[in-house]
Amino acid sequence: MTSSLADHLRALPDDGLMGLIRLRPDLVIPPPSDFSALAHRAQSRVAVARALDGLDTFTLEILDALRYTRVGHTSSVEAVLALTAPAGVEAARVRAAVDLLRAYAVAYGPDQAVRIVGAVDEVCSPYPLGLGRPAEQLDPVAGALVGDAAGLRRTLLAAPPAARAVLDRLAAGPPVGTVTPASLEPGSDSPVRWLVDRHLLVAVGRDAVELPVEISLVLRRDAGPLGQLHPDPPPMEAPQRDPARVDHAGAGQVLELVRNAEALVETIGAEPPAVLRSGGLGIRELRRYSKTVGVDEQSTALMVEIVTAAGLLGEEIVDTKRVESVFLPTVAYDAWRAMGIAARWHRLAVTWLTMTRAPSLVGQRDDRDRPINALAPELSRPGAPAQRRAALQVLADLPPGATAAPAAVVDVLAWRAPRRITRGVSAGVEASLAEAAFVGLTGFDGLTSYGRLVLEELASDTVDADDPLGLNSPDGMALIGSAALLDTLLPAPVDHVLLQADLSVIVPGPPEPGLAVELELLGTQESASVYRITPDTVRRSLDAGYSAGDLHALLARRSRTPVPQTLTYLIDDMARKHGGMRVGSANSYVRSDDESLIAEVLADRRLQPLNLRRLAPTVLASRHTPQRLLEALREAGYPPIQEDATGAAVLARPKVRRGPPRPTWAYRGVEDPAAGVRLSTPRLAGVIEQIRRGDAAARVARRAPVTVRANGAATASHTEALEVLQQALRDKTRVWVGYIDAHGATASRLVRPVSMGSGYLRAEDERTEMLHTFALHRITAAAPEEG
Known part of the structure; x- marks a missing residue:
């Protein structure tokens, strides 16, 4: 029988170790040197707290x-079953819970001798159950009272309702309550004072009382010693909707998200905002983009x-001396924009599910009472991806088409992970569900069918763990899985428009990429499906190199309705005037074959600030x-074009600035390297093989003379040595300590740690039979x- 966690882990087969590492990937980041180091890491406070979460x-x-039920250092499954039997919980479910604790390495050992790692007592409540x-430890008089069963029963029955309510509250746990000092003073008429006077409660300070365990067990006689158990999550109200309606509602939001995201990036590209010195996007810019989009x-x-x-927006340094930067669309944005709607949405949805950011905190106040900006470093939350997926997984566990209110989802999550779901976290869960609806993963508070596939892809190996966003995908996120299913729900891209007499252009569906580029040049977007052609947009097309014939052919090819005569006249009129006046550099000049036009420009009062001078009948400088x-x-109101030094017309397309494909300042660091880590089977096998080899080498080293161990062969680092000492202190076991004495020589000693703190080990x-003090360094x- 193994007596230590290291021996237990060493005896596990590779499959068992893989299961442990998949549940607790933080144990192998970085990979431990041997099983002793793995056991020390698994028993540390931080690791145990993360496992219990x-x-x-x-x-x-x-x-x-x-x-x-521990006796000494071990408990047993039979002792636990004896406690749970009065609550009516099936023995199989109790054994399954114990097996899960073993899988997490929180407990280990056979059924008759189950050991619990020491740090559990440090991170959990000091009052089990x-x-x-x-009572004897708290107060001898209280011990005598609980020893008299009949007297205890009479005292409990005589308790006033207010005092009995206090007893029931403490009996449910925890058994310690805080009170005001005045309520414990002699002569007080408070229910707490009544209970203390009758020794049902014991004062453990000026403002705290404790309920003895014997009295708690009497009050729990109906539910059993464990009290009320919760083997099942709370029931959920899940109204059923047609799954097709849920999918179509989500698909509609998908179209809105892609359109709004594109409009947002285009707006930022037109007027790049500055990056704040503290990092992030300014509040005024955010409000302006909100109105624009x-x-x-x-x-x-x-x-x-x-x-x-997602890498569509980045930073570019514009002033190296002042280290000033602006936000700009990246080159990846152009590739993303060329994708289909389903592929574009998939990129955004996977990004939201995997990013370690908390956008719901934007606008709130930080510790210094300053508002938190978008893209600010303060929004980094390593646990955000797990929280989002956990909330959506509650919906995924419901039948297709079932819906649930956010409060019901929070209640279920509070049962699934009670240590994680606090008041602040519950607000974050509700915010995550609202964001999921905005992203289009849910509709009518129900998870869409393609949303289920996205969660399955993230849980499997479909998404590369080294490239979860598909940034390096050679095919630009091909339509497979959830993206392919979503594509069947979206309206097919259209390659035609409907021209109206008022020069508006109606697009009866999402435009294909080629049509979208043409519409962006030829018209001004007024809504999701309406563009308008104006003299300025026609001139913009002519500046880009289109002729009047090209525009007529384009409209005839794309329009399913006759081209309005007013539009034909507008194009011909703008083309006739276009280029009739030319601008060059004199510093600059204006020339035209039409002398009357030159005279009109010279006499125009609106142009007097230009200080135009007539060089010739047809030239102004x-x-x-x-x-x-x-x-x-x-x-x-004049339609000039620019020409170069040879007199050739200069084509003018709108200049587009693009930033480098690097993340913004807010995304350059990850606070928790173990957050969201998913290791593939080959990598797990390599880590386990490395641990076994290191363990074999360490066991050989331990057989060497003690002076060799003192030189560092026993542990791989000073940190691991401290972890060994902390574990020995918890288990009250002896340990070999290698150290450097006052003369600079290496030495070792077999000791039992008594305390460790303030830089010293005692x-x-x-x-x-001597007490030694070692400096930790x-x-x-x-x-x-x-x-």
Whole structure:
């Protein structure tokens, strides 16, 4: 029978170790040197707390039962079954909970001798099952009262209703309550004072009382010693809807998300905002983008975070001396925009599910009472991806088409992970569900069919763990799985438009990429499906190199309705005037074959600030740049074009700035390297093989002379040596300590740690019956005593 966790882990087969690492990937980041190091890491406070955070309410209740039934260092499954029998819980479910604790390495050993790792008592309540200490330890008079069963029963029956309510509250756990000092003073008429005077409660300070365990067990006689158990999650009200309606509602939001995200990035690209010195996007810019895109500020902040995490938005340094940067669309945005709607949405949805950001905190106050901006470093939350997927998994466990209110989802999550779901976290869960609806993963509070597939893809190996967002995918996120299913729900892209007499262009569906580019140049977007052609947009097309014939052919090919005569006249009229006046550099000049037109420009009072001078009947000169001259002439209603030094017309397409494909400042660090880690089977096998080899080498080293161990062969680092000492202190076992003495020589000693703190280890050498003090910085190695 193994007596230590290291021996237990060493005896596990590879499949068992793989199961443990999949449940607790933080144990192998970085890979431990041997099984002793793995056991020390698994028993550390942080690792144990993280493992318990993933356990449900019933499993934690069974863990408390194991702690309560311990005799020495071990408990047994039979003792736990004896406690759970009065509650009517099936024995198989209790054994399954114990097996789950073993799988997490929180407990280990056979059924008749189950051991619990020491750090469990440090991170859990000091009162297992919510039961206090024996009455004899608290107060001898209280011990005498509980020894008289009949007298205890009479005293409990005589308790006033208010006092009995206090007893019932403490009996449910925890058994310690805080009170005001005045309520404990003699002569007080408070129910607590009544209970203390009759020794049903024991005062354990000026403002605290404790309920003895014997009285708690009497009050729990109906439910049993464990009290009320929760083997099942709370029932949920899940109204059923037609799954097709849920899918179509989500698909409609998908179209809105993709359209709004594209509009947001285009707006940012047109006027790149500056990056705040503290990091993030300014509040005024966020409000301006909210009005431009047509969504509320919280949704705009969410989209900003998503497109940045997806690599569509980045930073570019514009001033190296002042280290000033601006936000710009990246080159990846152009590739994303060329994809289909389903593929574009898939990129955004997977990004939202995997990004370690909390957009719902935008606008709230930080510790210094300053508002938190979008893209600010303060929004980093390593646990955010797990929280989102956990909330959606509750919906995924329901039948297709079933819906659930956010409060019901929070209640279920509070049962599945009670240590994680607090008041603040529950608000985060509700915010995650609202964001899921905005992203289009849910509809009518129900999970869509393609949303289920996205969760399955993330849980499997479909998404590469090294590239979860598909940034390096050669095919640009091909339509497979959830994206392919979504594509069947979306309207087919259209390659045609409907021209109206008022020069509006109606697009009867999402435009294909080629049509979208043409519409962006030829018209101004007024809504999701309406564009408008104006003289400025026609001139913009002519500046880009289109001729009047090209535009007529384009409209005839794309329109399913006759081209309005007014539009034909507009194009011909703008083409006839287009290029009739030309601008060059003198600094700049204006020339035209039409002398009357030149005279009109010279006499135009609106152009007097340009200080135009007539060089010839057909030429005017200006001291301003050609670009400034062009803008002024166009504002005055003239249609000039620019020419180069040879007299050839200069084609003018809108310039598009693109930033480098690197993440913003807010995404350059990950606080928790173990958050969301998913290791593939080959990588797990390699880690386990490395641990076994290191363990074999360490066992050989331990057989060497003690001086070799003192030189560091027993442990791989000073940190691991401290972990060994902490574990020995908890288990009250002896340990070899290697250290550097006052003369600079290496030495070792077999001791039993007594305390460790303030930079020193105090330990007892049982052979000499002396207490030694070691400076922690002088300790080089530590190894448990071989049995």
